[in-house]
Amino acid sequence: MSQSTTYLDSSAHPVVAIVAGVDKDVERGEDILMLGYSLVMMAPIFAPIAPPRVLLPLMALVFVVSVCVARLNFLGIRDKLAVALATVDGRHDLSLLRPITDIFVEHPKATLGEGFNPLKNWQRTAKSILGAMMINTLWMPIFYALGLQFAEEKQLSLLNRAVMEVENKTVRRRE
DSSP states (O other): OOOOSOSOOSSSOHHHHHHHHHHHHHHHHHHHHHHHHHHHHTGGGGTTTSOHHHHHHHHHHHHHHHHHHHHHHHHHHHHHHHHHHHHOOOHHHHHHTHHHHHHHHHSOOSOHHHHTOGGGOHHHHHHHHHHHHHSOGGGHHHHHHHHHHHHHHHHHHHHHHHHHHHHHHHHHHHO
16 A cells, blocks of 8 residues: 655645545544554453463553554655645645644644653653552553553544645635
């Protein structure tokens, strides 16, 4: 499955092509995160054959991998959008895409290196420790990685709302 490196492959209006491409990539990012959730939810299937000291770190690892792949997808959207915006003519077209570009200005504020650093995320670390104390100490990495998963999901949700806003503007413009 090869991914396009630009959003202007189609012969449609540039704004429509960009919005459609971003929408498709946002869906791909959401699918990546849902795959992570699904794999973790399937972990009890392996509980009879894998001890908790093996299974629980694997669950955290699944969350970490899905977060990293979703962030790479998010950064890929940003890069493809930058290339597409450089080729778009017209001030009005750029103003239509403003909600989408604003998301990339605001998010992600922190890199994944900062996200994975428990010393820079006191609130997430405290919640993870509290959850681990309530259940099992091996759950702390799972809770921490789940917090990262929620942060990535929030970014994609904001981007999805921006895409819907631009889609509504372009539909009204055509009518």
